Amino acid sequence: VCFVELKKASKRVSCAKRFKIQKKVREHNRKLRKVAKKKGISRKPKKDIGVPNSAPFKEEVLREAEQRKQELETLKEQNKIVKQQERAAKRKKEKEAESAGDGPATKKAKKVIEESDVIVEVLDARDPLGCRCPQLEETVLKHEGKKKLLFILNKIDLVPKDNVEKWLQYLEAECPTFLFKASMQIQDRTVQQRKQRGITAVLDHSRAASCFGRDCLLQTLTDLANKKDAETMLKVGVVGFPNVGKSSIINSLKEVRVCHVGVQRGMTRCKQEVHITKRLKMIDSPGIVAASSNPGDVMALRSLQVEEKEESPLEAVRTLLKQCNQQHIMLQYNVPDYRNSLEFLTTFAKKRGFLQKGGVPNTELAAMTFLSDWTGPKLSYHSRAPEHQGLPSYLTDAIVTELRSGLDMDVVRKGNENVKKGVRFPNLASSISFNARGPTAGVLNVSELPKETITITAPTEADEKMDGTVNTEEVLPMRGYESFSNDALHFCHQRQ
Numbered sequence: 001v002c003f004v005e006l007k008k009a010s011k012r013v014s015c016a017k018r019f020k021i022q023k024k025v026r027e028h029n030r031k032l033r034k035v036a037k038k039k040g041i042s043r044k045p046k047k048d049i050g051v052p053n054s055a056p057f058k059e060e061v062l063r064e065a066e067q068r069k070q071e072l073e074t075l076k077e078q079n080k081i082v083k084q085q086e087r088a089a090k091r092k093k094e095k096e097a098e099s100a101g102d103g104p105a106t107k108k109a110k111k112v113i114e115e116s117d118v119i120v121e122v123l124d125a126r127d128p129l130g131c132r133c134p135q136l137e138e139t140v141l142k143h144e145g146k147k148k149l150l151f152i153l154n155k156i157d158l159v160p161k162d163n164v165e166k167w168l169q170y171l172e173a174e175c176p177t178f179l180f181k182a183s184m185q186i187q188d189r190t191v192q193q194r195k196q197r198g199i200t201a202v203l204d205h206s207r208a209a210s211c212f213g214r215d216c217l218l219q220t221l222t223d224l225a226n227k228k229d230a231e232t233m234l235k236v237g238v239v240g241f242p243n244v245g246k247s248s249i250i251n252s253l254k255e256v257r258v259c260h261v262g263v264q265r266g267m268t269r270c271k272q273e274v275h276i277t278k279r280l281k282m283i284d285s286p287g288i289v290a291a292s293s294n295p296g297d298v299m300a301l302r303s304l305q306v307e308e309k310e311e312s313p314l315e316a317v318r319t320l321l322k323q324c325n326q327q328h329i330m331l332q333y334n335v336p337d338y339r340n341s342l343e344f345l346t347t348f349a350k351k352r353g354f355l356q357k358g359g360v361p362n363t364e365l366a367a368m369t370f371l372s373d374w375t376g377p378k379l380s381y382h383s384r385a386p387e388h389q390g391l392p393s394y395l396t397d398a399i400v401t402e403l404r405s406g407l408d409m410d411v412v413r414k415g416n417e418n419v420k421k422g423v424r425f426p427n428l429a430s431s432i433s434f435n436a437r438g439p440t441a442g443v444l445n446v447s448e449l450p451k452e453t454i455t456i457t458a459p460t461e462a463d464e465k466m467d468g469t470v471n472t473e474e475v476l477p478m479r480g481y482e483s484f485s486n487d488a489l490h491f492c493h494q495r496q
C-alpha cells in the first residue's frame with residue numbers, strides 16, 4: 001500500500017487580488033471610523049488616570065473612593081430588596097383577591113358579558129376541554145340578558161382528522177361549534193396596499209396563510225346581526241385562555257392584521273374592538289386567568305405563570321411531560337430515551353444548540369422553547385374526547401336548544417364539512433398523545449387595566465364597496481391612551 005501525501009494548497013495569490021483585498025479592508029475601516037465619528041464615539045474610551053503616585057494622601061483618597069463605591073453598592077442592593085418585597089406583597093394581595101371569588105371584582109367582570117350579545121369561547125383543538133372555563137360558561141349562561149355562547153374549535157390543522165371529528169361531535173352536543181383554522185400570515189393594511197399596487201404581487205397560497213371556517217362563522221354572525229334592530233350592532237366577545245388563537249381568528253375574519261398575534265403567551269393586554277361589518281363588531285380580550293388551584297400541568301399550558309416569573313420553566317416542563325406519551329415525545333423531538341425532564345431538556349438544548357458559556361446546555365431556554373411549542377402554531381398533539389356525554393351542571397337540555405335557536409344549524413354543519421374537506425390534517429403517527437385533565441378553572445376578575453388602550457374607528461360611508469360589502473376601517477392596536485377608562489371590563493390577566 002502506498003500512501004501519497006497530498007500537497008497542501010498554496011496560499012499565494014496574485015498581487016492584483018491582494019491589493020484589491022487590502023483596499024477593501026481600508027475602505028471598510030474608513031467607513032466604520034466615519035460612522036463612529038458621526039455618532040460622537042471616540043475611538044478609544046478614556047482611561048481612568050487614577051491617582052498619581054506623587055499626590056499627597058494617595059492612600060486616603062483611594063480608600064475613600066473604595067468606600068464610596070461600596071456604599072453605592074449596598075444602597076443598590078437595599079433598593080432591590082425593597083422592590084422585591086413590594087412586588088411579593090402586591091402579588092399576595094392579588095392572589096387573595098383572586099381567591100375571594102364573589103367579591104366586587106367578580107361582579108364587575110360580569111359586565112363584560114353584558115357588553116357582548118354573543119360570547120365566542122375559543123378552544124385549542126389539541127386540548128379543547130382544557131380550554132373550557134366552567135366559571136365563564138356559567139356566568140354567560142346564567143345571565144338574564146340571554147346571551148349566546150358559541151365554541152370555536154381552532155388550530156384544527158394540528159390535530160388528526162379523526163380526533164377533530166370526535167371532539168366536534170362531543171362539543172356540538174352542548175354548544176354550537178365552528179371548526180376553524182386561522183390564517184397565520186395576515187399582513188397589515190400598508191403591506192396589503194403595496195401588494196395591490198403590484199410592488200410585491202405574489203399571492204400566498206401556503207398552508208400557514210390559508211384560512212378555513214371564515215365564511216361559515218361570518219355568515220352565522222351576520223345572520224344574527226341582521227336579526228337585531230337596524231340601529232344596533234351585534235357585539236361578539238371573543239374569549240379564551242392565552243394563546244388559543246383569539247386574535248388570529250379576528251384577523252382572519254377581517255382579513256387584515258388588526259390584533260397582535262404571537263407565539264408568546266399574553267400578547268393581547270387590553271380589550272380591543274374591531275369592526276368587521278357595519279352591523280358586526282368583534283371584541284378581542286386578554287386571556288382568562290387560570291386559578292392557581294389548577295394542577296401543575298394545566299397551569300403550565302393555560303397560565304402566564306412562567307412568563308410572569310412566578311414558576312420555573314423547568315418545573316412547568318416536568319409536570320407537562322408527565323402527561324405525555326414518552327415514545328411520542330422522543331419521536332417528535334428526535335431525542336433518545338430519557339429518565340427525567342432534566343435529561344430530556346439537556347438533550348433538547350444540545351440538539352437546538354442552546355449552549356451557555358463553556359458549552360453548558362441552556363436547559364432554561366430549552367424549557368421556554370418547549371413550553372411555547374405547546375401553545376404555539378406548529379406542534380401537533382391531541383387529547384381524547386370523553387366517551388360519555390354528560391352535560392355540566394349549568395347546562396340543561398333546554399339551554400342547549402335555546403343556544404341553537406336563531407342559528408341555521410344546516411349552514412353550520414355544511415360549513416364544518418367544507419372545512420374538514422379543505423384542511424390538511426396531520427396523521428396520528430406524527431401527533432403526540434396528551435393526557436388532558438378536563439376543564440380549567442378560571443378567575444373572572446378585573447385587574448387594573450394597563451394604560452394603553454385602543455383607538456376605534458367606526459366604519460364610514462366611504463368604506464362601503466361597490467359590491468355592497470362593507471370594508472370597515474382598521475382598528476389600530478395599542479395606540480392611544482384615551483378611549484377606555486380603567487373601568488372598562490374584560491377578562492384579563494392580572495399584571496404586576
Ligand SMILES: Nc1nc2c(ncn2[C@@H]2O[C@H](COP(=O)(O)OP(=O)(O)OP(=O)(O)O)[C@@H](O)[C@H]2O)c(=O)[nH]1
Nearest residue numbers: 155182243244245246247248261262266267268377
Ligand atoms: N397552526 C395554527 N396556529 C394558529 C392558529 N390560530 C392561531 N395560531 C397561532 O397560535 C399562536 C397564538 O395566536 P394568537 O392569535 O396570538 O392567540 P391569542 O389567544 O390572541 O393569544 P393572547 O393574546 O396571548 O391571549 C400564534 O402563534 C398563531 O400563529 C391556527 O388555526 N392554526
